[in-house]
Amino acid sequence: MSVYQKNEFKEVETSRTLSLVVDNQPGTLARVIGLFSGRGYNIESLTVTEIDKIRNLSRISLVTRGTSMTIEQIKSQLLRIVPVHIVRDLTLEGLFIKSELALVKLVVKGANRVEALRIAETFRAKTLDVTLSSFVFELTGKPSKLDAFIDLMRSLGDTEISRTGVSAISRGNKTETKVLEQI
């Protein structure tokens, strides 16, 4: 333990999902990632894509982990970045939806092919590519559901995985439109 460590009770670290609206310009993502690496915060998942072509905005969905003091610090630090306009703590705000997409390639022959298709059907995965010795499945949903599916596929044969990372949005009729108009 460092002598400069905070005099706090052993506070538990929790996972938080943050939703950011940022300017879609070179360097913005580097600033966000640089903040996390430079200050020693965790990134568990990060996705970024343009969401508004006219205003040139992107959304970053970010899953991080820390004590509430650390999370507050992360949020304040993110807001210091000039092209970051909105920082929302979805975990703190209430109910929200977290979804992810996985592409799973499975190399499989013989009886396990039927098993793979049966499991894929149970998980409502789409079959995107079929050869005599392989499948590519597409599955969306909660990360835990994707984890379970991938685990099962791994037990059936050689796999290759590509996941998008979590994308998140709050439930209910609240939107950011008014805030975005002021940008």
Added chain:
Amino acid sequence: MTLNYMSGAKAVIKALVDNGVEVIFGYPGGAVLPLYDALFENKKIKHILVRHEQAAVHAAEGYARSTGKVGCVLVTSGPGATNAITGLTDALMDSIPIICLSGQVPTHLIGTDAFQEADTTGISRPCTKHNYLVKDANKLCEIIHKSFEIASSGRPGPVLIDLPKDIQLTNIKYVNKISKIKKYNNHSSTLDENVINKVAKLLLQAERPIIYGGGGVVNSGPQASKLLTELVNILDCPVTLTLMGLGCVPNTNKNFLGMLGMHGTYEANLAMHNCDVMLNVGARFDDRVTGRLNAFAPNSKKVHIDVDKSSINKIVSVDYGIVGDCKEVLSALVKEIKKLHNQKTIKPKTKWWSQITQWKNKDSLGFKQIGNNIKPQQAIKSLYEQTKNFDTYITTEVGQHQMWAAQYFGFSKPNHWMTSGGLGTMGYGLPSSVGVQIAHPRSLVIDISGEASFLMNMQELSTIVQYKLPIKIFILNNEWMGMVRQWQELNHGSRYSESYTASLPDFVKLAESFGITGLRVDNINNLEATIDEMINIKGPVIADIRVEKEENCFPMIPSGAAHNEMILSSDDNDKDTSNEGLALV
């Protein structure tokens, strides 16, 4: 129509003028030749040619800190920009508003490892408040206007604008500054009256209050310093200042306990440790100030005023965090306290003050000037006594001399003390004094220096001579990197590994080689006369003050210790530093 069209380089200069720039510190090179061409023709901006790009940024910092304006820097691509990085980091850590224009290879060569190409925006991203690479000449003007707003609003900081050479040569339409650009600091501008009321009550009811002010008060402008002093006087409570905050409350104020922290006074640190209510105004609970965190002001309610939300609850959890400009928050707080004050009397603090007086009686800054050798503390004390009737600006380098300057020189006004606090950059003081003297040509500007720090940026002597700047360089010469030597003595069994400054130049001859005056003194009986002579010489002076070689800087909170575990002299250093403490800087 032709009036508004001009080359990118000319537009840059015009935009600088429109943003109030009068002086720019820089060094030319291939990638900024069009800009230098535009500067050549302009009549409004004075260019100061430094001798190293790091010095350009430090000079701009000195200029900015002593005037409250934005400091401006112009460097070339590649090595020009990389040399500026230390200065930019320094400005970021100490919240100094700087605009740094850097040249870049033409856009079509970016990414090809061209001559003098560096990924300047990439390198400077973590050490600037924001930066831009201008790829579209039509956005050039807007970017410059925005940069000034970003650098000076909220918590100030450096902004770098990377300008490819082809952009400087493109003909563009000049775009005027929009009267009001949105603020970039993301803090709510409305103060919560309820919180102000609660804090006012808390301060009025406190038995052992203390106010702790920092660089944020200086950045907020002279008004903030006045309000802070007014608040101290109304509450009749003790006040202490951080290294960056010195001058916010006049040193002559009876409630001022001196600087706090690692080399702060005994009374300031003990008052912090024992207070029941602490009001932090524009300081950031830096590790030099807090000491061991789990023993920091253990039984106190803490209030923190800061313009930067991320400063609040970053290191120390506080009971009330107020996000806002010091001047605005202090003004609201003073008003509220005056209102409440009329209704009931402030609790008398006689017990608290008598306790503080006891700590003061320890005379933690006391030293004995024995024999003919000059004690460095005495050198600073004499310097202060002999210059206090002038409008004196002090800059420092980093190390023991810096701490002695903070302890023994008195500052009665803000913006008169320029030092590298956050980054601790040796070599800051000399270039910084260039910026200060440019901004205040008639004032007395002194760089209090150590011989080792001086060597780090001594090329700036050439700048000083070129612009006939009457800067006084006051070198406390002990032939050691004093602070390193002190830590090696206290923590590493006096094994003085590489901390001796061998092969020093003859500073008097060095001065003479630049055509300026060099003075030397090694006897206490001649100190006053030497200082007098230094002040009275019209031009620049290097004063080589040969001081006691192995003097340590006390009082001191050893690393890893708490405020109440201060040591006042080497004799106090009986406990070995803990392993955790040894790991600290």
